[in-house]
Amino acid sequence: MALFQRKRRNILPGFGLSMGYTVFYLSAIVIVPLSMIFFNTIPMGWEPFVHAVTAPRVLASYTLSFYTAFFAALFDAFAGLLTAWVLVRYRFPGKQFLDALVDLPFALPTAVAGICFATLYSPVGWLGQLLAPLNLQIINTPTGIIIALIFIGFPFVVRTIQPVLEEMEQEIEEAAHCLGATRWQTFTKILLPHLFPALLTGVTLAFARGIGEYGSVIFIAGNLPMKTEIAPLMIMSKLDQFDYAGASAVALVLLCISFSMLLLLNAVQEWQQKEYRS
């Protein structure tokens, strides 16, 4: 009976098959591997677990990871929006080239990016050289980590905003201009609200990526205890010391925080969409 009802409501065929595949896929690729973190942690017991994840060095690494990822994502929001805008709205020679360049952080091995940054910003590097007299140190500081994460998260923002911007009719902006809006008013009152869901998605992706990023960061971060150790590095160093339980404990906490933040952002988005669609 219930089966018939579902069949009548669903005009698109293949719901059973595709849903089954989705569940299987998510289980095999996401849930089962990740649950290993959970099962590896259990034998540890509560006390050692709490001890492992509240060690000052670990706590400092969580804080560092989250705030660097946050600021990097925030910066990407501006830079990505601007880049998407330029790529969609203007025609200029080399546009294709620039467009392809955006995806490079996706393709490049992150360690390569990390080494590039470290070389560039080292006191004898091209940029580090210029900044050294100003007493500005990038390498071995959270600023360096943020720079690496900006690089990593950038394409996420550009690629989520681009299609929405492309789809948006120019007429909407023209209508705003005809009604007397300045460019700034058109941007803040019309364009930005329109792009906001996509922007939020892009920033969320960049943020999530930033929390988990390892390769590009460790070269520029310097990995000073309590100062520039990111959470993924804590996990790696515990693994190096064959402290598998400790590593999975740190990973579990990282996972829980990340997942709840992603859930929250998705909820915000859902709520945003619902308001004007229904």
Add this chain to the structure above:
Amino acid sequence: MGIELQNINKTFGEYKAIDNLSLSIPSGDLIALLGPSGCGKTTLLRIIAGLELADSGKIILENKDTTNLPPREKNVGFVFQHYALFRRLTVFENVAFGLKVLPFRERPPKKEIRDRVEHLLKLVQMDWALNRFPSQLSGGQRQRVALARALAVNPRVLLLDEPFSALDAKVRQELRRWLRKLHDEIHVTSIFVTHDQEEALELADKIVVINKGRIEQQGTPQEVYDHPANAFVYNFLGNVNVFHGRIHNGKVSLGAHHLDAPDDLKNVEEKTSQTFVRPHEIGISRIRSNDNDLEGTIREVRLQGGQIGLNIECEGLDSPIEAEVPRELFVNLQLAKGVQVFVTINRVRVFTGDYEI
């Protein structure tokens, strides 16, 4: 003058969209810019609004030269073909937008904005939808909101770019009549662009027929329909039968037949000509009433509401004739496919010289 355009030119690359066009429109008129697609009518409208820059020429709106003003200083109400409503704003906020973006000193107080928006929405009969979002409205409703939004800023002139063409036939007709009524109430100088001659004839005080960036004719719907200035206008303003032939010593050839040429062409000795006959200016009978009647066979019968369309193959003509007869006559004469009839041509328009659409 409400709107005065002087020698407007606009080219896109090689293509001349507007060709030295001048036009004056008295204040308070409702004008139709009528022409086939690609004739430059939308470009002209966008130039008036400042959304497109003319290469040369002057635009004077309500006695103020606005040629070089950006769109937001022109104070022009623009209604787009696809509504262009702000999706993330409610109907109220959409209409209030033009007032809320005014500089602080000119901005009316909140209460006044609310009153004005409510008044406008009542005017367009959308006051019940204050807090809805555009996606919750039908096409006709959206266009009415768009109209209220354009009127909110007290525009000097109102410009409508094919405002009804995205709507279905019934709603289109309703909105047309409603817009005419609305215009009689508010009297803002308005131009609407259309490619639908029926819409132009029904709605406008004056029609401006445009082709290839030039004005072919302007005048009241009556004038333009009854006295088309040239073959293009005649052809564009409704269905028509076209016969290519020659004028020879006061006679116009119509295939193998010859008709008396109109008075103004009586003295033409020899010239190529096009003869135009509207489908409703053709008489149909079962018996020959006149020596000039053509004999033919009905090939096709089409129902067109109160009228019946007939496709008649006549002897001596290369192409079949389209005729329209009232349903009553159709029944009385017992017309049907394959029936032999006599065709009387009651009124012809003859244009000499070559012309192409």
